[in-house]
Amino acid sequence: MAINNPYAAYQQNSITTASPGELTLMLYNGCIKFINQASQAIDASNIQEKNTNIQKAQKIITELMITLNKDYEVAKKFEVMYEYMNHRLIEANIKNDKEILQEVENYVVEFRDTWKQVIQINRQQQYGQGGQA
Template sequence: MAMQNPYNQYKENNIMTASPENLTLLLYNGALKFIHQGKMFIEQKNIQKANDAIIRTQDIIQELNITLDMQYEVSKNLRSLYTYIIERLVEANIHKDTAILEEVNGMITELRDTWKEAMKLAKIGK
């Protein structure tokens, strides 16, 4: 029986026990990680790995999109933004365009930072 890497086991436990708020934060951070990888692989001319990283980013944004609670107005705005981000990721992947990835990176960073601030404010309000 193979031993599991302790770091991977820690990450898996962290995800499995995360609150919905923390899980959203983890998803944003994961998207940013894969955008960075996509840019790096494009610069290295590793087309397959760039494609894989960009698709993983798309998958994360799609997951965020489909889990929106549409009874809130902010969800409608987020749906539009997530749809735009996915369209830009597809374009970046087709053209292997790091400038588009930079644009998307900025949007996701802003979403992540806003989410972190909202989490802090929610804790203060409790």
């Protein structure tokens, strides 16, 4: 079945053509989006939407954990942080606590921003120092 919605077609194409690094960046951005939606749902007293969005954020963090390359020592440290963030999301869900959501969001933003820098450095090394994309 063809996708009739041009935006949906664009999104699907961007996912299927993205590099592994870009996919990781998309996961971080998705996690931030779902945390924000959960926080808005708490404000609106919409417990079901809050729960759904926190669970989506948890699934993304779990995916990030699964895809870690454990051959590197830094991956073990990432794993500990991902476990911590998952635990805090569970706590935020139980307590309807926006402060905990903000704490986790801050970590995810920091990870995302660092990952952006890694992608930029890799591109510079791959394509040479002269041209920035």
